[in-house]
Amino acid sequence: MTDTIFGKIISGEIPAKIVYEDKQCLAFRDLNPQAPVHILVVPKKSIVKVADATESDKELLGHLLFVASNIAKDEGVGGAFRLVINNGETAGQSVFHLHVHLLAGRNFSWPPG
């Protein structure tokens, strides 16, 4: 497990508002939500960023998207949501443990900032 804040949430060392868990991932509410629904889907395996995923992680990457979509349905926002993965500091990544942002409940503009 990487020594990031998400590693500590996965190990139970620090608390989080968990909305979903299975063998491969954990999903919890973002501490600083950018939309009415803002949930992070995090693999339990400590991959630093999506660009570091390997061939053997392909099923896991797909699983994260599938879980995010199911959570959106559970949250009542299955019809309109945005999934974001920031890869690297200049792309906006601040926690270096791969995660998918699930954002919903407001309108989103494009291109993103």
Ligand code: AMP
């Ligand atoms: P990123 O900038 O893509 O790496 O996203 C990191 C996200 O983690 C940000 O949206 C933060 O608000 C969120 N975050 C940081 N610490 C925590 C925490 N302890 N619990 C929940 N979300 C957090």
